[in-house]
Amino acid sequence: MDEGAEGIEELTAEQYRTLIEETSDVVSIVDEDGTIRYQSPGSFHIKGWSRTAMMGENILEYIHPDDQKRVQQALEALAAGKEFDEEVEYRLRREDGEYIWLATTGEAPGPDSPIDGIITTSRNITERKETEQKLKSQRDDLELLNQVVRHDIRNDLQVVSTYAELLEDHVDEEGRDHLQRLTESNKQAVELTITARDLTNVILRSDSDLERVPLAPAIDGQVSELRSSHPEAAYNIDDSIDGHAVLADDMLDTIFRNLLKNAVQHNDKDRPKVSIDASADAETVTVRVADNGPGVPDEQKDVIFGKEEKGLDSEGTGIGLYLVRELVTGYGGDVWVEDRENAPGAVFVLELQRAD
Numbered sequence: 595m596d597e598g599a600e601g602i603e604e605l606t607a608e609q610y611r612t613l614i615e616e617t618s619d620v621v622s623i624v625d626e627d628g629t630i631r632y633q634s635p636g637s638f639h640i641k642g643w644s645r646t647a648m649m650g651e652n653i654l655e656y657i658h659p660d661d662q663k664r665v666q667q668a669l670e671a672l673a674a675g676k677e678f679d680e681e682v683e684y685r686l687r688r689e690d691g692e693y694i695w696l697a698t699t700g701e702a703p704g705p706d707s708p709i710d711g712i713i714t715t716s717r718n719i720t721e722r723k724e725t726e727q728k729l730k731s732q733r734d735d736l737e738l739l740n741q742v743v744r745h746d747i748r749n750d751l752q753v754v755s756t757y758a759e760l761l762e763d764h765v766d767e768e769g770r771d772h773l774q775r776l777t778e779s780n781k782q783a784v785e786l787t788i789t790a791r792d793l794t795n796v797i798l799r800s801d802s803d804l805e806r807v808p809l810a811p812a813i814d815g816q817v818s819e820l821r822s823s824h825p826e827a828a829y830n831i832d833d834s835i836d837g838h839a840v841l842a843d844d845m846l847d848t849i850f851r852n853l854l855k856n857a858v859q860h861n862d863k864d865r866p867k868v869s870i871d872a873s874a875d876a877e878t879v880t881v882r883v884a885d886n887g888p889g890v891p892d893e894q895k896d897v898i899f900g901k902e903e904k905g906l907d908s909e910g911t912g913i914g915l916y917l918v919r920e921l922v923t924g925y926g927g928d929v930w931v932e933d934r935e936n937a938p939g940a941v942f943v944l945e946l947q948r949a950d
Contacts, residue, residue: 619634619636619640619715619716619717620633620634620636620637620640620641620715620716620717621633621634621636621713621714621715622634622637622653622713622714622715622716623709623711623712623713623714624653624669624711624712624714625711625712626669626670626673626712627652627669628652628653628654628665628666628669629650629651629652629653630648630649630650630651630652630653631649631650631711632649632711633645633646633648633649640694640696640716640717640718641656641686641688641694641696641716642688642689642690642692642694643656643688643689647689653665654666656686656687657684657685657686657687658684658685658686658687658693660685661683661684661685662684664682664684665682665684665698668682668698668700669700669712672700672701672702672712673702673712675702681697681698681699682697682698682699682700683695683696683697683698683719683723684696684698694718694720695718695719695720695722695723696716696717696718696719697716697717697719698714698715698716698717699714699715700712700713700714700715701713701714733797733798736794736797736798737794737798739794740790740791740794740795740798743787743790743791743794744787744791747783747787748784748787751780751783751784751787754776754780755777755780755784758773758776758777758780761773781823785855788851789913789914789917792845792848792851792852792917793913793917795845795848796845796917796920796921799843799845799924804841804842804843804925804926804947805841805842805843805949806839806840806841806949806950807839807840807841807842807843807844807846807949808838808839809835809838809839809840809872809879809881810835810836810837810838812846812847812849812850813831813835813850813870813881814831815847816847816850816851816854817829817831817854817870819851820854820855820858824858824866826864826865826866827858827861827865827866827867827868828865828866828867828868829854829867829868829869829870830867830868830869830870831869831870832869832870832871832872834871834872834873835870835871835872835881838872838874838879838948839879839948839949839950840879840925840927840946840947840948840949841925841926841946841947841948841949842925842946843925845921846921848917848918848921849917849918849921849922849944850883852914852915852917852918853883853915853918853942853944854868854870854883855914856914856915856942857883857884857885857887857940857942858885860885860887860888861885861886861887861888862887862888863886863887866885866886866887867885867886868883868884868885869883869884869885870882870883870884874948875948876948877947877948878927878945878946878947878948879945879946879947879948880943880944880945880946881943881944881946882941882942882943882944883941883942883943883944884934884939884940884941884942885939885940885941886934886937886938886939887938887939887940888938888939889933889934889938889939889940890931890933890940895930895931898915898931899915899916899918899919899929900916922944922946925946925947926947927944927945927946927947928944928945929942929943929944929945930942930943931943
């Protein structure tokens with residue numbers, strides 16, 4: 595007896611037969627050409643045909659034309675004694691004419707086996723395939739919406755911005771106030787399109803491999819953009835940022851854009867001040883983004899990264915920090931907020947995996 599096999603019950607032939615007949619999957623025996631020699635009783639519940647209705651028939655005749663070649667190749671490989679460990683997914687026509695999705699594995703017994711043919715085990719995966727198709731359709735719709743936001747709407751907003759600038763010398767004082775309001779609303783609309791783009795990219799992104807991404811370019815680029823849109827703020831990038839790289843992807847910029855924008859927009863000072871520094875150990879790089887704003891109350895520190903959480907009642911979409919958390923978590927890192935030491939303001943701390 596094998597080590598650890600004590601207590602394992604050896605099944606009789608009758609028990610094996612009962613096990614096959616009671617299983618929820620369909621166990622079949624087919625020839626190399628696909629002719630069905632045996633089907634377990636579960637055939638009716640899975641395939642929609644009685645166990646005898648398909649006996650002597652070729653399984654390929656019941657398979658969707660687009661899937662026949664894939665199934666035939668699997669049968670030929672098994673018959674030739676080649677290993678075929680992957681499940682074969684295909685559509686099979688039921689008696690009512692509808693197609694269902696099956697996932698089938700197969701094995702060709704050796705020459706000493708009493709079974710002459712290929713043994714297959716099939717299970718119904720129709721629900722899973724329908725869910726996959728629905729998700730694909732939703733992703734396609736979301737990608738289309740993303741293209742509309744990135745191109746059509748952004749182009750229209752650029753037209754509004756251009757004509758607003760042209761009107762500056764053609765309005766009186768009262769009109770200038772309205773024009774200022776128009777310009778600010780247009781800027782916020784542009785911010786919304788950027789946020790919508792980032793959110794869509796987060797939803798659509800696949801589990802791609804992370805790569806080495808230097809910190810300095812990602813931070814410098816976002817600070818440069820903010821200097822143009824928020825010239826009233828002061829930014830200090832510490833030299834400690836230089837030379838560090840983390841495991842991330844092309845959306846690392848999005849993290850710093852939202853953190854830096856948050857530090858300025860949620861700031862109650864006439865001259866917001868933002869500072870960024872970094873430190874590292876053998877495994878992680880820690881980035882600290884500090885501001886001189888009102889800080890984050892303790893009761894909000896745990897929820898400020900939630901979806902639709904505005905944190906402080908100021909401008910913004912309310913999902914920027916949510917995007918930060920989703921991205922950082924996807925990178926295998928962590929993010930949290932602290933109080934500044936001996937000064938008003940908040941410090942957003944990023945802990946990312948270090949890339950050598």
